[in-house]
Amino acid sequence: MVSNMAGGQPPWHGTEPDAPLGALEVYAEQAHGYLGASGDQLGKLAGLLRPPVLESWLRSLRGRVDPMDALDDRGLRGADLRRYLQAHPIAALMPLIDKLLVEDTAATGLMVVVADQFGRVLSVQGNDERVAAAAEVGLRAGDDLSERRIGTNAIGLVVRTGRAAWIHGPEHFLYRMRQITGAAAPVHDPDGRLVGVLMIAGGVRVARPEILALVKATATAAEMDLLLTAMRPGQRDAARRDAGRPQPAARLGLDVLGLGQPQLSIADRRIPLSQRQAEILLLLAEHPEGLGADHLALLLDDSDLDNGTIRAAMSRLRAVVGPAVFGSRPYRLHVPVATDVEALRAALDSGDVDSALRLHAGPVLPRSTAPGIIDIRDELRVRLRIAVLKSGDPGVLRRWTSGAEGRDDAAAWTAYRATADPETALYAQIEAKIRVLDRRMGADATRMQRFGA
Template sequence: MTAGVPAAGSSLVAQSRERSRRRGIDPERADPPVDLQGAELTEHLAGHRMAAALPVVEKILVSGVVSSGHLVAVADADGRLLWLYGDHGVRRRAERMAFVPGALWSDDAVGANAPGLALRHDVPIRVRGEEHFLAPAHSWSCSAAPVHDPQTGRVIGGIDVTGNDIAASAELLALVTATALLAEAELRSMPTGGARRLEVLGTLRPTLGGHGPLTGRHAEILVLLAAHPRGLSGGALAELLAAGRLDEVSIRAEVSRLRRVLGPDAVLSRPYRLVPGAVETDAARVAELLHTDVDAAVAAYPGPLLPASDSPGVADLREELDARVRAAALAAGSPRALRTWVAGPGREDPEAWRALGSLPGLSPAATSSARSVYRVLDNRLGA
């Protein structure tokens, strides 16, 4: 990490303010762009390497500064806030200037601020009060430091403390910088052999690459942890697995057995969460493809997620993914996507058959066949 630590009021802040004026950023605005929310933000978090830094951030920073009225933020390399820790009242105050997960606090987007400048210039930095370009941020001070990929040296994100004047003190900047260095050490210790593939779609026999078949319960736990990258407490995991029928002692025992399969360090505790890059599910791959290639997403979706599972948390994920794939297939207007859908999970989906039969460019035989199946299914459902 770069050794230099620019002080508040440095030339970097002045340069940033001049850039912001030239770009026409309104200093009175209170709505930095929030470009990721909901499912899209969850997916972004699930695959981000900065998740590996969270145990260090929580141990060093969160436990030490949140109780004194500060916020701790973890951002990606673009300056987008990913995770935010802080007391409810402080977070509510920060929401007024859109300092929330999913919001873009890059130097280009909102002008001078510590995480934005730390990422832009690859240096630890602190920004006090009115040095912020945005007026709504003038009552806050902050210190931030970048985090690098140990293999490539590239910046992959940053760590920030925001709060009162103490947040921009030399002592707190040193603590944030030390936390970033420890986070890089944590990343360096992560396995580099690639994620193990978990197959859970359209099968009654979930399998894990390098291991083989998994128990249904272990597959359910992995699917739920993959869907909640920030982690789940034992109680929350128990409720998602079997509402009211499991206790935290049972969860602890199941996770212990699961670690014998994955390795002792693949599942972290307090809360339970997967080490980033340890496991990749075929369900997550389909969800990712839906954003870029609908044909490929539908082709990669052989059927519902863990169809035999009665876990309420898994059932919700199953229904959501199935609905997303179906909606994408119908909306794409692609003969390939529709044919793949009706040949597999949507074989009894009358609306899909009707959409296929209405597509221009199909052969007369294919059109007639699709319309015939639609009439049969429609009559059956109407009977």
């Protein structure tokens, strides 16, 4: 082992996994000893960690990630995770990933991890015993591995920087993940947008240059597959014949949050929808088991819509999205539709309040009076508000109270005040706002809001 007591410099220069691992482990363990310190002591981290790891640790510290954070139950699970993966662009790449990575690594004791563009783990494949052991320390399907959530790790670093990365053992910011080594690479779509992350994870054997090279090569192959799919002549001809209508294998996106006109995304095109069309598509997306005409009518209108009206509405919708998107008896989607409602709900499920607020452009179809839409709107509003109040995050509370839904939320302003220094101008501004709300609504009303009534 190498000691740093004499003040020597760590024997690494680049970011490839070719540094002496014994020295790296010793220096990283020493760095963990400084995490509870401050000021000059934190300055010693610069001599102990590789540059990209140091930058990530400092971001983790600024983000108030707890290095002793315990494993919790936040994350997508079961049917929710399967539905999210099915609607995600990376789902089309899973057979390729299986062929290039999973089949060859299954017998080695290593694991193949696939995550989305936010760092949410979509799948962990490998030896059952190793997968179960990894789940016990926080590497499990459905969990959020973004740097903002758990600090330094290979997937989180790729999401943050857009570049391939490897993190070995105690270089992880979380102490509970110190036995894992991960080598990860980004997957981009033909337009250069990050769509996912591939990682090989396991023990010390992963900290070899050829492992990172293998992950990079697989990610490149996945990007080429996406590019070839986008360029395939048959698909372009079909698109021209059908004037942009999706084929049965297509994946659609539905945006219904906020005051703007609801829109349907088909590949790189965006099609404006009427409110009724958006209501129907959202309700079908929320009920993958399908809806009979009578049930759909009740969700769309308190009054008794007759079946003829429902058939006419579905016919108009087919004229926009194409005949292959949904069937009848019952009405059911045949093509996965990824909605911004689903993305917001997934962020809340994983405890990522910051991402949830970014996704929350406004209420669900705010002009809609359909009972089924009102239920979805109220559910999301209540869940988001509770998550904001429980977060205790000054940035989250600032964004909520500056928006339309939180501007007069006395409970949120009170929680925001608790995060501010009483000696600052910000505290005085928040206190003044709370007093205005007290006068406007009365002390009793304010007290009721503070207790969530």
